[in-house]
Amino acid sequence: MSGYLTGVLVVLAFNVMAAYAVYLPLAAGQLNLGIAGFMAIGAYASAFLTNEYAWPMWAAIPVGSALAGLTGLVIGIPVLRTHGIYLAMATFALGQVISAIFLNLEVVGGAAGYPVSDYVGPNGVFLAAAGVVVLMLYLSRTRFALYLTAVKSDPTVADLLGVSVRGIQVAAFALGAAVAGFGGAFYAHHYNFVEAQHFNVLLSVFTVLYVLFGGTQTVWGPLVGAAFFTLAPELLRASDQWRYALFAIFIIVFMAIRPEGLVTTSLLRFRRRKNTDGAAAASSEAA
Amino acid sequence: MTAALSIQGLTKSFAGVRAIRDLSFEVPKGVTTALIGPNGAGKTTVFNLVSGVYGVDAGTITVNGVDVTHMPSRKRIGTGIARSFQNIRLMAHLTVLENMLVGQHVRNASLGALLTPYRLFPNHRWKVEAREALAESGLEAWADETVGALPYGVRKRIDLVRATLAGASLLMLDEPAAGLNPSETNALREHLKVLMGKGITLLVVEHDMHFVNSICQNVVVLNFGEKIAEGPLSKVRQDQKVREAYIGSEEA
Numbered sequence: 001m002s003g004y005l006t007g008v009l010v011v012l013a014f015n016v017m018a019a020y021a022v023y024l025p026l027a028a029g030q031l032n033l034g035i036a037g038f039m040a041i042g043a044y045a046s047a048f049l050t051n052e053y054a055w056p057m058w059a060a061i062p063v064g065s066a067l068a069g070l071t072g073l074v075i076g077i078p079v080l081r082t083h084g085i086y087l088a089m090a091t092f093a094l095g096q097v098i099s100a101i102f103l104n105l106e107v108v109g110g111a112a113g114y115p116v117s118d119y120v121g122p123n124g125v126f127l128a129a130a131g132v133v134v135l136m137l138y139l140s141r142t143r144f145a146l147y148l149t150a151v152k153s154d155p156t157v158a159d160l161l162g163v164s165v166r167g168i169q170v171a172a173f174a175l176g177a178a179v180a181g182f183g184g185a186f187y188a189h190h191y192n193f194v195e196a197q198h199f200n201v202l203l204s205v206f207t208v209l210y211v212l213f214g215g216t217q218t219v220w221g222p223l224v225g226a227a228f229f230t231l232a233p234e235l236l237r238a239s240d241q242w243r244y245a246l247f248a249i250f251i252i253v254f255m256a257i258r259p260e261g262l263v264t265t266s267l268l269r270f271r272r273r274k275n276t277d278g279a280a281a282a283s284s285e286a287a
Numbered sequence: 288m289t290a291a292l293s294i295q296g297l298t299k300s301f302a303g304v305r306a307i308r309d310l311s312f313e314v315p316k317g318v319t320t321a322l323i324g325p326n327g328a329g330k331t332t333v334f335n336l337v338s339g340v341y342g343v344d345a346g347t348i349t350v351n352g353v354d355v356t357h358m359p360s361r362k363r364i365g366t367g368i369a370r371s372f373q374n375i376r377l378m379a380h381l382t383v384l385e386n387m388l389v390g391q392h393v394r395n396a397s398l399g400a401l402l403t404p405y406r407l408f409p410n411h412r413w414k415v416e417a418r419e420a421l422a423e424s425g426l427e428a429w430a431d432e433t434v435g436a437l438p439y440g441v442r443k444r445i446d447l448v449r450a451t452l453a454g455a456s457l458l459m460l461d462e463p464a465a466g467l468n469p470s471e472t473n474a475l476r477e478h479l480k481v482l483m484g485k486g487i488t489l490l491v492v493e494h495d496m497h498f499v500n501s502i503c504q505n506v507v508v509l510n511f512g513e514k515i516a517e518g519p520l521s522k523v524r525q526d527q528k529v530r531e532a533y534i535g536s537e538e539a
């Protein structure tokens with residue numbers, strides 16, 4: 001694999017992890033616009049433990065992820081009392097605050113950034129992203145995923161049926177934060193350098209865009225969205241300097257035509273039905 | 288024997304307008320009861336107070352001997368009470384079967400159940416049970432459809448079947464026959480009789496008096512949030528107050 005291709009795929013792997021971190025709460029109807037902040041917690045925590053306490057990476061990365069998740073849990077409990085635009089603004093501010101704290105924290109280099117000792121290669125990053133995808137696929141097969149949709153669809157009825165709406169929302173938010181921290185920790189060890197400026201609003205907003213583009217109705221949406229956003233600009237690289245503008249226009253038109261995103265339940269269902277119809281036709285022919 | 292549902296002195300206002308006034312009645316176990324009254328009488332509000340959508344202003348609500356008046360709405364289904372909705376409240380992006388699975392939640396509320404990858408097993412017992420419940424109402428053909436696009440009569444029945452899956456001993460049904468054609472209404476009646484045969488107590492809000500007459504032993508009549516009569520339908524029908532309340536309405 002060429003160095004260029006590997007580099008692009010590594011970026012894709014990080015974007016996929018970030019996308020699922022946004023997807024989890026969004027599937028329950030909660031927009032987290034501060035995902036970069038949780039990535040920063042994972043990145044800095046894991047870097048700090050390996051640098052200052054000589055922890056092995058394989059122990060520091062899960063702890064970084066858990067710390068991000070714990071922060072998500074503690075902050076999610078009060079923040080998820082707000083809804084809609086207020087929740088978006090609260091999480092937006094939260095992301096800013098977290099990144100500002102790291103920017104001013106001298107023990108981790110402050111504005112100068114923080115070099116990280118242990119290195120994880122591309123294969124490690126791919127494995128991490130694959131692990132996140134497998135975990136998400138697993139969850140999508142459980143009642144947890146069912147309740148995410150139920151809570152988003154009709155929280156009043158979900159509550160009357162005995163589902164803990166707040167519990168599901170906080171769990172999705174905290175788990176998303178843990179996934180973000182996991183990705184952030186790998187980011188720190190792959191690039192061997194973290195700086196607070198990287199974990200900015202644009203990163204959070206772009207990630208939300210991938211997810212909305214891919215669609216939140218199915219577990220495949222974030223993967224497809226992240227792949228499209230990472231790879232399409234690369235494929236257009238050969239063309240002119242207008243590629244970003246063209247890309248942006250395409251996104252606007254696409255979202256206007258298909259606001260539910262690229263991958264939807266009806267799309268998957270339609271494909272499945274076509275397959276079974278095909279099978280039925282084949283067996284009736286045989287008979 | 289404790290009543291399935293006991294309501295004492297229930298009162299509720301919305302923005303100063305009294306929707307329910309000092310309402311008391313009981314639904315004894317096994318006695319199919321109808322809650323009737325003109326439009327806006329407060330029937331749905333009673334269901335909303337009992338299920339906990341709104342808090343009460345005054346009064347007590349007891350389900351199977353448990354005082355639920357101040358219990359969080361989420362916990363009430365655990366006391367054995369479930370409901371359907373007049374305006375059909377299904378989760379539109381889920382399939383019929385998935386709506387049924389949400390209905391089973393209260394009986395499968397452990398962390399283990401939450402994280403069981405049941406979708407990997409085509410014949411997982413949750414799905415089998417949900418399909419059987421749908422089959423009892425002749426709805427199994429719709430199991431894998433997304434709810435949003437289904438015909439009204441089908442969604443109405445699905446909303447009811449979901450309520451039955453909580454394993455409740457008391458079902459509150461808000462206008463289950465509204466909008467159904469005659470054959471659907473007959474099927475609904477047979478279904479309710481099956482539920483009654485299983486020992487489930489029904490509290491039914493319904494405008495169709497033929498339907499009420501065919502399944503209910505006791506009738507509570509509401510008007511402007513107050514109980515104006517109670518008893519068997521044949522008696523209640525003769526009541527002067529009831530006749531006045533229904534003037535202009537063809538049914539009573």
Ligand SMILES: Nc1ncnc2c1ncn2[C@@H]1O[C@H](COP(=O)(O)OP(=O)(O)OP(=O)(O)O)[C@@H](O)[C@H]1O
Binds near residue numbers: 325328
């Ligand atoms: N959430 C609410 N906010 C304000 N007023 C309400 C609310 N819910 C009910 N009401 C009022 O309470 C009264 C009773 O309404 P309710 O829906 O209980 O009547 P109903 O007997 O179910 O009528 P219908 O036969 O039309 O379904 C009405 O005047 C209604 O406008």
Ligand SMILES: [Mg+2]
Binds near residue numbers: 330331332373
């Ligand atoms: Mg009503």
